Amino acid sequence: MKSLSCATVFILLSILAGAQNNVPTIKEYKKIFTTYPFSDPDPIPKPDTKIYPYYRFDGFTDIPVQKEWKVVELENDYIKLIILPEVGGKVWSAIEKSTGRDFVYNNHVVKFRDIAMRGPWTSGGVEANYSIVGHTPNCATPVDFITIKKEDGSVSCVIGVLDLLTRTSWRLDINLPKDKAYFTTSSFWFNSTQLDQPYYTWMNTGIKAAGSLYIPVKVTLVMKGSIMIGQLTNKTARTFAFITTTILVVINLIMCLENTLIFLAAIGMMTNLVWAATATTMIRPAKKYGYGACRNKE
Numbered sequence: 001m002k003s004l005s006c007a008t009v010f011i012l013l014s015i016l017a018g019a020q021n022n023v024p025t026i027k028e029y030k031k032i033f034t035t036y037p038f039s040d041p042d043p044i045p046k047p048d049t050k051i052y053p054y055y056r057f058d059g060f061t062d063i064p065v066q067k068e069w070k071v072v073e074l075e076n077d078y079i080k081l082i083i084l085p086e087v088g089g090k091v092w093s094a095i096e097k098s099t100g101r102d103f104v105y106n107n108h109v110v111k112f113r114d115i116a117m118r119g120p121w122t123s124g125g126v127e128a129n130y131s132i133v134g135h136t137p138n139c140a141t142p143v144d145f146i147t148i149k150k151e152d153g154s155v156s157c158v159i160g161v162l163d164l165l166t167r168t169s170w171r172l173d174i175n176l177p178k179d180k181a182y183f184t185t186s187s188f189w190f191n192s193t194q195l196d197q198p199y200y201t202w203m204n205t206g207i208k209a210a211g212s213l214y215i216p217v218k219v220t221l222v223m224k225g226s227i228m229i230g231q232l233t234n235k236t237a238r239t240f241a242f243i244t245t246t247i248l249v250v251i252n253l254i255m256c257l258e259n260t261l262i263f264l265a266a267i268g269m270m271t272n273l274v275w276a277a278t279a280t281t282m283i284r285p286a287k288k289y290g291y292g293a294c295r296n297k298e
Helices: 002-021 234-258 262-282
Strands: 025-036 065-075 079-084 090-096 109-111 113-116 119-121 126-129 144-149 155-163 168-176 184-190 202-205 219-222 228-231
Touching: 025 144, 025 155, 065 155, 065 168, 079 155, 079 168, 126 184
Parallel strands: 025 109
Antiparallel strands: 025 065, 065 079, 079 090, 090 126, 113 119, 126 202, 144 155, 155 168, 168 184, 219 228
């Protein structure tokens, strides 16, 4: 009877221990990374720039330092996420625990280079971007964050900031379910102003590449609702631009022949030609830029 009781207690303790392991955890701590920092900004405001009231950081270095960064760690039985709220709130690494391998690119150094609209940007991880164009203004600077344990057992790190260009607030909920080998992101963007504001958001994920990696040009993203965002191949885009431009030029020529407002029609035709030239320029095949300076020095 004693042995039966002991066995029962052992089984119950094992069950409780297993249940405890299924609870995701949240940790906050400091970690030192090899860092290639950027300079202080120019303190003089420049209202004539497109990024005002933000300032730029224009100084970069090839001399590394050992810098301490704040880390938020979300972990369950299957994966572990590392988030750096002082580097734009990036999901810096995502590790599959059974193999110990990263399934997004884990850049072991924080190497800032002049890539983003305000200057500094560093490769790797999963990056959330908002605002008007390109990498978000806060992609290399601290963002607000809060950690949450939810009723469904999942854990979240919610990052966000007030975008000064549009006076709108964005939030991104990085959520790790309690019993899944993946994480999700949910985006929220709120315009509290009385004016329409531009809406531009995208995310990019770093994947460790080998010499034979090939990524096709054509990408299409369908969002909930009636919006579809896509990127056409270069050949298709050039054909589309040529056909639409030809139609618009013909319409303007007819306006010149049939109406007395020749001057206005001519202005319209010139506008279409300028648009066509701009569109053609924008959709040319991308050149190969040398980003060797962004590679790791491990």
